[in-house]
Amino acid sequence: MMKRIFTLVVLCGVFTIKTPAQNLSEINTVKENDAGNPCISPLEYALIEKRISDNMKALHIDSSSFAGGSRAVTLLQWPLKPSVNLHDCSYYFISAHVDQNTASGAFQDYNCGTIAYDGHGGTDIAIWPYPFVKMDNDLVEVVAAAPGIIIDKHDGEFDKNCVGVGSGLTANYVIVQHADGSTVLYWHMKKNSITTVAIGQPVATGDHIGVVGSSGSSSGPHLHFEIWSGNTAATRVDPFSGTCNLLNASSWWAAQKSYLETAVIKVSVNITDAVFPACPATETPNESTTYQIPFQGPGLSPGYAKFYIFLRNEVSGLIADLSILNPNGSTYLSWTYTSNANTLVGLWAYSKVLPTTDGIYTFRAVYNGDTCSSEFEITHNAAGVVEVNSSYLNIYPNPSNGNFTVETNANQVIEIYNLLGEKFYETEITDPSTTVTLPVKSGVYFCELKDERNYIQRKKIVVE
Numbered sequence: 242m243m244k245r246i247f248t249l250v251v252l253c254g255v256f257t258i259k260t261p262a263q264n265l266s267e268i269n270t271v272k273e274n275d276a277g278n279p280c281i282s283p284l285e286y287a288l289i290e291k292r293i294s295d296n297m298k299a300l301h302i303d304s305s306s307f308a309g310g311s312r313a314v315t316l317l318q319w320p321l322k323p324s325v326n327l328h329d330c331s332y333y334f335i336s337a338h339v340d341q342n343t344a345s346g347a348f349q350d351y352n353c354g355t356i357a358y359d360g361h362g363g364t365d366i367a368i369w370p371y372p373f374v375k376m377d378n379d380l381v382e383v384v385a386a387a388p389g390i391i392i393d394k395h396d397g398e399f400d401k402n403c404v405g406v407g408s409g410l411t412a413n414y415v416i417v418q419h420a421d422g423s424t425v426l427y428w429h430m431k432k433n434s435i436t437t438v439a440i441g442q443p444v445a446t447g448d449h450i451g452v453v454g455s456s457g458s459s460s461g462p463h464l465h466f467e468i469w470s471g472n473t474a475a476t477r478v479d480p481f482s483g484t485c486n487l488l489n490a491s492s493w494w495a496a497q498k499s500y501l502e503t504a505v506i507k508v509s510v511n512i513t514d515a516v517f518p519a520c521p522a523t524e525t526p527n528e529s530t531t532y533q534i535p536f537q538g539p540g541l542s543p544g545y546a547k548f549y550i551f552l553r554n555e556v557s558g559l560i561a562d563l564s565i566l567n568p569n570g571s572t573y574l575s576w577t578y579t580s581n582a583n584t585l586v587g588l589w590a591y592s593k594v595l596p597t598t599d600g601i602y603t604f605r606a607v608y609n610g611d612t613c614s615s616e617f618e619i620t621h622n623a624a625g626v627v628e629v630n631s632s633y634l635n636i637y638p639n640p641s642n643g644n645f646t647v648e649t650n651a652n653q654v655i656e657i658y659n660l661l662g663e664k665f666y667e668t669e670i671t672d673p674s675t676t677v678t679l680p681v682k683s684g685v686y687f688c689e690l691k692d693e694r695n696y697i698q699r700k701k702i703v704v705e
């Protein structure tokens with residue numbers, strides 16, 4: 242069964258292979274919230290209940306008027322919405338359900354599986370891939386799952402936590418009470434993203450609640466979505482109905498999603514490997530939808546790009562059919578990937594030679610009957626050099642007459658290439674500011690530098 246249940250998948254460094262052969266990523270595990278670092282601590286639950294009680298009194302809400310806590314009158318819509326700027330095929334996976342096993346040290350989800358952690362009270366919906374890119378750019382919004390009244394909210398807390406931290410109310414959150422007396426908690430959101438609707442005022446289904454973040458006791462950007470049939474944690478329900486849901490019989494979703502949503506979340510074409518730094522640094526996808534021939538991506542052989550697929554709920558033995566389609570729809574290249582484990586999410590990257598005829602091509606992945614594709618353009622443009630991570634590599638003047646100064650960290654080698662990807666010059670930068678004289682005529686070149694971590698930086702230089 243699912244072994245890597247609390248893991249996020251990150252890339253590690255096997256991406257310097259310069260052959261067209263398949264390059265499979267390694268999968269590392271990152272510690273997620275767990276029993277020792279719950280999304281909401283017992284102290285926090287007590288504080289929330291007190292605040293809700295106080296707010297309800299101040300708002301003159303009489304809970305005895307509610308129909309009673311056991312009925313699922315309120316049907317929930319999905320509480321996340323992708324921004325119009327997010328063009329991926331999907332953007333999330335469920336990293337932990339409500340723990341249905343009340344025994345300490347044991348856990349079970351509503352489907353009798355183990356996508357949960359001991360004592361977890363809600364549904365954790367993680368955003369993926371590139372969660373910090375998504376968070377920084379407000380790419381995944383939290384929206385009201387049902388109409389109701391805001392009975393508590395809190396904002397202003399730090400939002401890039403990587404481990405369960407602290408005590409007290411350190412999350413940015415919103416709590417909404419529905420007309421039947423049930424209550425929903427939206428937790429861990431981004432600082433200053435919380436709705437401006439005041440406590441006591443209504444929200445409608447789909448209204449902005451906040452942006453997915455990692456505030457409070459959180460190990461990465463995700464929404465902790467928790468439902469109570471009343472206004473205390475003791476009335477907790479699991480919105481998913483299933484054999485092992487011992488809390489409530491019926492689903493609270495208007496349309497319950499499948500236990501496993503096996504699908505292609507995203508495909509992309511990359512100029513070089515994506516960079517996945519340690520939490521909470523923002524990832525660098527290194528994607529592009531335009532490739533100018535001649536092309537050489539940093540760390541790749543001339544003419545090659547990296548083709549990435551991102552899968553949710555991989556099932557061991559399932560085969561992904563991958564293809565690059567010509568502008569006329571015929572196949573330029575195709576290959577397959579066979580899942581070798583059940584995962585929550587997995588990513589795989591391949592070096593493939595780019596087409597050289599101008600046009601708009603499609604990279605397509607089909608997995609479990611689900612299709613995801615992305616277009617990219619091939620053009621010929623001798624002036625087109627893609628710069629990468631060039632902030633630590635300063636060259637001036639640029640344009641120059643062939644004499645220029647290179648500023649970077651000392652004791653590193655810079656390499657100069659022409660637009661055909663041929664290296665014709667290299668020199669060691671012994672001083673942080675070194676003068677270089679290029680033995681070339683006027684033209685466009687590019688300078689590459691590999692730092693001590695083997696990250697490549699690339700700067701376009703013009704000689705007049």
Ligand SMILES: [Zn+2]
Pocket residue numbers: 274280281337361362363364365464465466
């Ligand atoms: Zn949670």
